[in-house]
Amino acid sequence: MHIADCIEGCFQLMGGDFTNAGRASGDLKSMLAKLGVSQDVIRRASIAAFEAEMNVIIHAVAGTMHYTVNNEEVKIILTDMGPGIESIERAMQEGYSTAPDWVREMGWGAGMGLPNIKRNSDNLKIDSVVGEGTTLEIILYIRKEKTC
Amino acid sequence: MLKVSDIAGRLGLDIRVGGDLHTEVKGCYISDLLSDVMANAGDGDLWITLQTHPNIVAVAVIKGLSGIIITNGRSPEPDTVRKAESENVTILTTVMTTFDTAGLLYNMIK
Ligand SMILES: Nc1ncnc2c1ncn2[C@@H]1O[C@H](COP(=O)(O)OP(=O)(O)OP(=O)(O)O)[C@@H](O)[C@H]1O
Ligand SMILES: [Mg+2]
Numbered sequence: 001m002h003i004a005d006c007i008e009g010c011f012q013l014m015g016g017d018f019t020n021a022g023r024a025s026g027d028l029k030s031m032l033a034k035l036g037v038s039q040d041v042i043r044r045a046s047i048a049a050f051e052a053e054m055n056v057i058i059h060a061v062a063g064t065m066h067y068t069v070n071n072e073e074v075k076i077i078l079t080d081m082g083p084g085i086e087s088i089e090r091a092m093q094e095g096y097s098t099a100p101d102w103v104r105e106m107g108w109g110a111g112m113g114l115p116n117i118k119r120n121s122d123n124l125k126i127d128s129v130v131g132e133g134t135t136l137e138i139i140l141y142i143r144k145e146k147t148c
Numbered sequence: 149m150l151k152v153s154d155i156a157g158r159l160g161l162d163i164r165v166g167g168d169l170h171t172e173v174k175g176c177y178i179s180d181l182l183s184d185v186m187a188n189a190g191d192g193d194l195w196i197t198l199q200t201h202p203n204i205v206a207v208a209v210i211k212g213l214s215g216i217i218i219t220n221g222r223s224p225e226p227d228t229v230r231k232a233e234s235e236n237v238t239i240l241t242t243v244m245t246t247f248d249t250a251g252l253l254y255n256m257i258k
Contacts (some may be wrong), residue, residue, distance in 0.1 A: 018202065021206055022205075022206025025210060026209055026210065029209075029210060043191070043212075046210045054182075054203075106182070106199065106201055107179075107180050107197075107199045107203075108181075108183065110181040110183045110184055112183035112187055116187050
């Protein structure tokens with residue numbers, strides 16, 4: 001696999017817009033497939049991107065997802081305006097969720113999203129300011145592999 | 149090889165949206181928690197759930213599931229049907245409970 005240029009994509013996300021959820025991460029998934037990135041990286045990147053996209057839709061007011069792909073890595077950055085995260089350590093614990101009841105009735109709010117993102121990424125950075133917003137930087141390394 | 153169409157036929161499931169019915173069913177996962185499916189469902193699994201909203205389609209696409217079975221006589225929301233049609237995701241429904249559906253499916257898959 002060789003990626004000639006740096007490929008990128010950018011998406012607007014709206015809090016509460018459940019209907020369009022998955023559009024940004026679905027686009028990333030098909031882009032990675034088109035580029036011939038390994039199945040393992042495609043699988044992990046799209047799971048991490050989707051959980052992060054959902055978190056903006058569930059917890060924030062608005063945000064963006066921006067991804068770049070080159071020969072070394074897939075980098076996914078999500079920035080939102082929203083309530084921010086009070087304790088990142090607590091938010092990372094499986095089962096911790098502040099999602100309201102109506103979101104839980106949809107089957108979200110199990111407190112599994114951030115742990116899923118962590119498990120599927122090679123590097124995860126979270127910056128958050130309470131009352132302002134949250135930024136996630138998710139990186140996956142593209143291992144040197146034969147063309148697939 | 150077990151196909152989605154084989155299972156729909158044998159279990160008498162209603163095909164609400166027929167994506168690729170020739171897809172191989174590799175296994176099954178049961179959950180109504182979407183992040184749990186994101187974490188634990190396998191590639192090619194059929195997913196049994198009570199959820200009917202459009203996000204189930206996105207989960208199926210991202211996870212590469214072979215289809216969704218909605219149990220207990222529930223129906224997918226109109227937006228869910230539209231999304232499944234455009235994403236080519238199979239949605240099956242049944243009046244059976246999740247328990248009965250899973251019991252029959254287990255004997256076909258295992
Ligand atoms: N972008 C965000 N803005 C504000 N708070 C967030 C954001 N992302 C996560 N959080 C906080 O961290 C908690 C844990 O997030 P996580 O994704 O693990 O679970 P969840 O979204 O509540 O449920 P699930 O992901 O299982 O549907 C959330 O309940 C919320 O309090
Ligand atoms: Mg989440």
